[in-house]
Every structure is written in structure tokens, then in C-alpha cells.
Amino acid sequence: MSKLITDDGRTHIESTLMRESLVDRRVIAKTSSEGEFAIMPDVVMVGIGGQSIFDRGKGAVRPLVEELRAIRAGKTKHKIVLSVGGGTRVRHTMSVALDLGLPLGGVAQLVGAMEECNAVFLNALLAKYGSIVMQREHFWELPLYLESGMLPIVISIPPYHFWEPPPEDNGILPVHGSDFGLFIHAEVLGARRIIFVKDEDGLYDKDPKKHVDAKLIAHTTLSDLMKNLPDELILDRSLFTTWERARHIKHVQIVNGLVPGQLTKALAGEPVGTVIVKE
Amino acid sequence: MNSPHERRKLPSTLADSALTSPGDARALNYSPVAMMPDVKVLKMGGQSVMDRGRAAVFPILDELVAAKDAHKLLVCCGGGTRARHIYAVASDLELPTGLLAALGGYVPRQNARMMQMLLAKHGGIYIMNDDFEKLPLYFNLGCIPIMTGMPPFGYWEKPSEGGRIPEHRTDAGVFLTAEALGVKRAIFIKDEAGLFDDDPKKNKAAKHIPRITARELIKADLPDMVLERIVIQYLTRARFCTELQIVNGLERGMITRALEGEDVGTLITAA
Numbered sequence: 001m002s003k004l005i006t007d008d009g010r011t012h013i014e015s016t017l018m019r020e021s022l023v024d025r026r027v028i029a030k031t032s033s034e035g036e037f038a039i040m041p042d043v044v045m046v047g048i049g050g051q052s053i054f055d056r057g058k059g060a061v062r063p064l065v066e067e068l069r070a071i072r073a074g075k076t077k078h079k080i081v082l083s084v085g086g087g088t089r090v091r092h093t094m095s096v097a098l099d100l101g102l103p104l105g106g107v108a109q110l111v112g113a114m115e116e117c118n119a120v121f122l123n124a125l126l127a128k129y130g131s132i133v134m135q136r137e138h139f140w141e142l143p144l145y146l147e148s149g150m151l152p153i154v155i156s157i158p159p160y161h162f163w164e165p166p167p168e169d170n171g172i173l174p175v176h177g178s179d180f181g182l183f184i185h186a187e188v189l190g191a192r193r194i195i196f197v198k199d200e201d202g203l204y205d206k207d208p209k210k211h212v213d214a215k216l217i218a219h220t221t222l223s224d225l226m227k228n229l230p231d232e233l234i235l236d237r238s239l240f241t242t243w244e245r246a247r248h249i250k251h252v253q254i255v256n257g258l259v260p261g262q263l264t265k266a267l268a269g270e271p272v273g274t275v276i277v278k279e
Numbered sequence: 280m281n282s283p284h285e286r287r288k289l290p291s292t293l294a295d296s297a298l299t300s301p302g303d304a305r306a307l308n309y310s311p312v313a314m315m316p317d318v319k320v321l322k323m324g325g326q327s328v329m330d331r332g333r334a335a336v337f338p339i340l341d342e343l344v345a346a347k348d349a350h351k352l353l354v355c356c357g358g359g360t361r362a363r364h365i366y367a368v369a370s371d372l373e374l375p376t377g378l379l380a381a382l383g384g385y386v387p388r389q390n391a392r393m394m395q396m397l398l399a400k401h402g403g404i405y406i407m408n409d410d411f412e413k414l415p416l417y418f419n420l421g422c423i424p425i426m427t428g429m430p431p432f433g434y435w436e437k438p439s440e441g442g443r444i445p446e447h448r449t450d451a452g453v454f455l456t457a458e459a460l461g462v463k464r465a466i467f468i469k470d471e472a473g474l475f476d477d478d479p480k481k482n483k484a485a486k487h488i489p490r491i492t493a494r495e496l497i498k499a500d501l502p503d504m505v506l507e508r509i510v511i512q513y514l515t516r517a518r519f520c521t522e523l524q525i526v527n528g529l530e531r532g533m534i535t536r537a538l539e540g541e542d543v544g545t546l547i548t549a550a
Contacts, residue, residue, distance in 0.1 A: 002364070008480075010330040010470075012360045015367035019326075021478075022363065024503040028442035031370035039375070055286045088288045091298065095291035101312035103519070105459035139381075139434055162411055163430035163455040165447075165509075166516040171301020172309045179299070181435065188377030188434045199286075207297070233299040245438050247375070258284070 036247045038190025040143065043079045044267065045186040045194040047156060047179065050085025052199035053257045054118050063260050064197065065125045071264055072129055072151065078267050079146045081185075082131070083156035084122050085178040086115035098172060108164035108174040112157040115178060119153050126151060142189070156182040179236040183249065190248045195266045197257035198234055202274025207232035219271060222278040243278060252276045311518050313461025315414065318351045319538055320457040320465045322428050322449065325359030327470035328528050329390045335529055336397070339468065342534040343423065344401045350538050351418045354398075355428035355456060356390035357449040358383060370443050380429075380436035380445035387427040387449050394425045414460075428452045450507040457520040458513075465520055466537050467506065468528035473545020474505045490546045505545070514549045521549035 003014040012018045020027040053060050071078065090111045097107045116133075123133045131151040134142065136159055145152045158181035164174045179196065186194050200208055201216055208214040210232070217225070222243055229240060234254060243249060255262040255273035265272045288294045292307060321343075328335050343352060362383045369379045395405035402422040406413070408431040410424075417424045428449030436445045447455075450467065457465040474496075475485035493514040496504070504511070505525055514523065526533040526544035536543045 009334070010326060010360070011332060012330070013364045015360075015364045016370075017363035017367045018360065020363065021503050022366070022444050022448070023505075023507055025441060026502060028439070028444050031366060031442040031444050033370070033373055035373055036375055037373045039378075051286060055288065056284055057287060059284045088286070088291075088294060091293040091296060092289040092291040094298075095293045095307075098307050098309050099292075101310050103311050103314060103459055103461060105455065106314070158435035159431050159433065160435070161408065161431060162459040163408075163432070163452060165451075165455060166458065166513055166518065167301035168516060169301065170304050170516075172304045172307060173298060173300075173302035175301050177298055184377070184435050184437060187438065188375050188436075190375065231300075233297065236299050237301075242437050245440050247438060 036190070038248055040079070040146075040189045041192060041248070043081055043142075043146070043186065043189050043191040045081050045083070045182050045191060046263065047182045047194065047196045048082065048084040048122070048257065049196070049198045050087030050090065050115065050118055050178065053197060054084055054121070055087040056199070060199075060258055061122075061125065064257055064263070067260060067263055068126060068151070069129050071267060076268070080151060080267075081142070082122065082151060082153045083178065083182050084115070084118045084153070085156070086111060086118055089114040089117070094173060104166060104172065104174060105162035105164045108176070109161045111174070112155060112159075112161075115157050116155055119155060123153050126153070154182075154185060156185065158184060175236065175238045177236045177238070180238045180242065183239045183242065183246075183252075187246045187249050192248060193251035193253065194249060195263065196235060196252070196254045197263055198254055199256065199258050200234060200254075201256045202254040203230070203234050203276070205230050217274055219275050222276055225276060246278075250278050311461075313519055314459065315351070316461045316463065316519070318353050318414070318418070318460050318462055320353050320355065320453060320460065320462050321534075322453040322465070322467045323354060323356045323390065323394065324467070324469045324528070325357030325362065325387065325390060325449065327357070328468055329357065329393070330359040331470070335470070338531060339528050339534060340397055342532070343398070346535060346538050347401060347423055348421070352423050353414065353456070354391075354394060354423060354425045355449065355453045356387045356394060356425065357428050358386040359390070361389075362386040366444055374443075376438045376443050376445050377434040377436045379443055380447070381433040383445060383448065384427065384429040384433060387429050391425045391427050398423055398425065411459075430455055446507065446509045448507055450510050451513070454510045454513060454520055454523065458517055461519040463519060464522040464524055466534070467523065467525045468534060469505070469525055470527060470529050471505070471525075472527040472530070472533075472543075473525035474547070478503060488545055490542070490548070492548050492550055494550070496547060506547070511547065514547065517549055523547040
């Protein structure tokens with residue numbers, strides 16, 4: 001049973017961390033262990049690009065909606081959690097906010113709203129196939145939605161808001177964006193894989209929209225990628241740096257959502273697009 | 280204007296940005312504005328102050344109440360032994376850091392509520408992270424807003440290196456609160472006069488360090504520290520909050536002197 005200890009003027013509850021400084025590396029090491037419990041390991045997170053897919057409108061979005069319908073009608077039942085980026089309105093928000101000189105945390109506070117609009121748009125299109133916009137505070141309702149066969153759409157921007165940490169190298173943009181947010185959500189659930197649906201065939205060594213000689217990286221490991229991380233990235237840089245210390249995510253795949261069938265193949269485990277694995 | 284398959288863009292300086300990197304202040308001509316630079320952001324230590332109970336807390340309340348008409352006080356609370364118990368239980372169950380951060384967040388909120396009950400008759404109000412934008416109202420009414428020190432990352436906290444304890448706890452939250460408000464100095468009320476060259480609780484001969492830079496602290500690479508490590512890293516990147524002051528709240532008058540701008544305790548500076 002727990003015991004209260006008051007011998008030094010402070011009241012402690014007996015535990016392995018009692019009285020300790022949580023900043024002490026030796027104390028922190030005591031909380032480490034080989035394994036980590038996976039809360040919902042079968043979840044597959046699917047992030048749909050805001051700028052890359054959603055901002056293209058009906059021509060790009062409707063075929064994806066149809067593909068999701070077919071996936072859900074198929075024999076294999078996937079536990080999919082969707083998200084969609086905020087796209088061009090996020091860029092416009094940041095551009096105005098930075099011109100006004102709003103602090104970094106203020107910029108971070110603003111952008112989630114633009115993503116939420118896209119989540120509602122997507123939900124309107126998918127509602128008849130069982131989608132639901134999952135509010136952050138309903139975190140523990142995820143099993144309810146999935147076990148009842150629904151298709152939750154989460155807000156991927158993480159809730160760092162005014163408390164967004166200052167970026168390195170004198171940077172001014174919040175670095176904890178949608179890709180990072182979806183990643184960290186998947187990681188805390190103990191999910192193993194994430195699929196990002198973008199408008200390119202995957203990750204290139206440089207931006208294929210700017211360089212005709214950009215080379216597709218079809219398959220790589222996280223450790224190889226980190227040795228030579230491209231300057232121009234299709235996913236948040238913070239996703240990769242955080243993945244290095246993550247425990248559950250083993251597989252990040254980037255597919256071209258403008259090519260029908262790519263998402264279906266990726267869900268079936270086929271190596272379409274770019275596959276990055278952590279060994 | 281566009282073919283059905285083209286990206287539709289709102290024209291802006293960032294319209295073509297991938298937003299996957301932190302950007303460049305010069306390229307965007309960024310000149311940040313401080314939101315409420317005159318607020319005094321204070322942290323009430325959890326283990327160091329709240330867990331000591333009445334003997335430690337009441338004299339601190341007297342100092343805060345005496346200062347409240349001269350200063351806009353924003354009180355942020357730490358966790359303490361119950362948070363440690365939660366982290367220990369969660370680590371034993373091998374649960375992820377995000378869950379520790381979410382559950383660890385309950386304790387500073389309890390402490391903030393306790394402070395609110397004690398300060399209610401002097402205008403103490405409990406506020407949530409979502410009430411942050413109402414701070415000007417609370418100050419105009421002469422209130423003392425009291426909130427958790429924990430940043431609202433919760434389940435979205437990054438996995439930690441070398442263990443499970445969340446890297447962003449209440450020290451980080453207090454620094455980030457000050458940084459968001461554009462406040463230059465955050466004040467941490469603890470049970471020691473700041474930084475020593477060894478743990479003063481274990482070594483009575485430990486020497487007090489009145490002033491040190493973040494870079495010097497990072498270079499010293501101490502196995503233990505007076506504030507969360509990540510705060511010292513962030514301090515070097517801060518645009519507004521470039522000074523962290525640690526004072527001994529158990530010593531009468533220290534908080535009052537810190538609020539008057541005196542360099543009591545230890546000052547950790549960005550440069």
C-alpha cells in the first residue's frame with residue numbers, strides 16, 4: 001500500500017520517484033524499459049494532404065472518397081483513422097500573422113482552425129460511409145468509433161497552441177505541424193504504420209516540383225534517411241527527428257493520391273510510393 | 280482560373296511553402312510584437328512548495344496578495360509528489376510518454392485549484408489553457424489568474440529520450456507561457472535559492488551560483504539540474520523570455536524582491 005512520508009517538510013507518496021529530481025538523468029533512466037505497451041496497435045493512420053490533395057478540389061478529392069468507400073466495403077477490415085491538412089488557408093493565416101508580428105505561439109494557436117474546416121469538408125463527403133470528426137477531448141472514444149465500424153477523422157495539428165516551442169536556427173514557423181501531429185497521435189496509440197496521401201509518388205531527394213532531376217526514394221530506412229535528410233521535404237522535418245526516439249511506428253509510407261488505387265495498395269501492404277521503415 | 284486538378288492557392292508569401300521546415304525570419308521580414316510584456320509569470324513549485332503544505336504556502340500567499348495591486352500576477356502551478364506517483368505507476372505499466380504527460384497534467388491543475396480556493400477572496404481565479412486570451416480581462420478586474428504550469432501537449436507529447444518522463448512539464452510550460460506573452464523574465468518559486476554546484480539537499484557545502492548563461496549550463500552537462508533541461512535549450516532560441524529567475528519561496532521577502540526586479544536567487548540568462 002502507498003505510504004505518506006513527511007520527514008523533510010514535504011509530504012511524499014512512496015513511489016520509485018519519491019523525493020527525486022525528475023531532471024536527474026539517473027532518475028529518468030529508472031523509468032525506462034525494453035518494451036512499451038501498445039494501446040491500439042492495429043490502427044492505421046492515413047493523412048490526406050491539404051495543399052497537395054484537398055486544395056485541388058473535386059477532381060482530386062472525389063476519387064479518394066470513392067476509394068475509401070470501396071476500401072470500407074472490401075473484405076479486409078482496416079482500422080483507419082483519417083486526417084486532412086489545412087492547405088493554402090494555413091499558409092495564408094501564417095503569412096498574415098507573421099506580417100503582423102504575432103508571436104510563434106499565437107501563430108500556432110491560429111492554424112488548427114483552418115485544418116478543422118477541411119476535416120468537416122471531408123466528413124461531409126464521407127458521412128454516409130460512417131465518418132465522424134473526432135474532437136481532441138474525446139481522445140478515449142477512439143475505440144468506440146473503431147469497434148462500431150466508424151471512420152474517425154482527427155485534427156492532426158497537435159494542441160501545442162500558445163505553448164509551441166521556439167524552433168531552432170532562428171526559425172519563425174511552428175515546426176509541430178499536421179504530419180508531425182498525426183505521427184505523434186499514432187505513436188501514443190502504439191500504432192505501427194502511417195500512410196500519407198500526397199500529390200507526388202513519394203519522397204524525393206529534392207522537391208520534384210522545382211527540380212526535374214529529383215530522384216524518388218522508393219525504399220529506405222529511417223537511419224539511412226537521417227544520414228542525408230533532404231533539405232526539401234514532403235513531410236514535417238520534426239516527424240523524422242521525433243521518429244528516431246519513437247518506439248512503435250515502424251512504417252511510414254507516402255503515396256500519390258492522384259493515382260487511383262495507391263491508397264488501397266498501401267493499406268494492403270504493397271510497397272507503392274515511398275516506404276520508410278525503422279529497424 | 281484553374282483546371283480541376285491544379286492546387287488552388289490563396290496568394291500569400293507562404294503560398295508555395297511546404298511548411299515542413301521552420302522558415303527564415305529574414306526572408307519573411309519578421310518583427311514580433313510582445314502581447315503582454317508587463318505580466319509577471321510566476322511558477323509555484325509542486326514538490327518544493329505545494330507539498331510542504333500550509334507552512335510553506337501561506338507566507339507565499341501573503342507576499343502575492345501584497346504585490347497584486349502593483350503587478351499583474353499570473354500564477355502557474357507545478358505538480359509534485361502525486362505527479363511522481365503517476366509517472367512511477369505508468370512507467371511500471373510500460374505506458375507511453377504521451378499518456379504520462381496527459382495524466383501528469385491532472386496534478387498541477389489540482390494544485391492550481393487549491394491556490395484558487397486560498398486566493399479567491401483576493402481575486403484568485405482558476406483558468407484553463409483555453410482561457411489564455413481572456414487574461415487582459417482578468418487583470419483589468421484586478422484578479423490573480425491561476426493556471427496549470429503544464430503545457431497542453433498531453434497525449435501529443437513527444438517520446439522522451441532515456442526514459443518515459445515527459446520532457447515538457449511545468450517548468451517548460453511556464454517558460455512557454457512567458458514566451459507567448461512576450462514577458463522577459465519568468466520567476467520560479469522553489470525551496471532553494473536557485474542553482475548550486477551540487478544538490479544542496481544532499482551536500483550542505485554546495486556553492487550558490489547567482490548568475491549563469493544557458494550556454495554555460497548546457498556545457499556543464501550536469502547530471503541533475505534546477506529546471507527541466509529542455510527549458511535551457513529553448514532559452515537559447517527565445518525571442519522574448521530570455522531570463523529565468525529561481526527564488527527560494529521559503530525565505531520571506533524573496534518573491535517580493537524578485538517582483539520588484541531584484542536579481543535575487545539565481546538568474547539563468549539566454550546569453
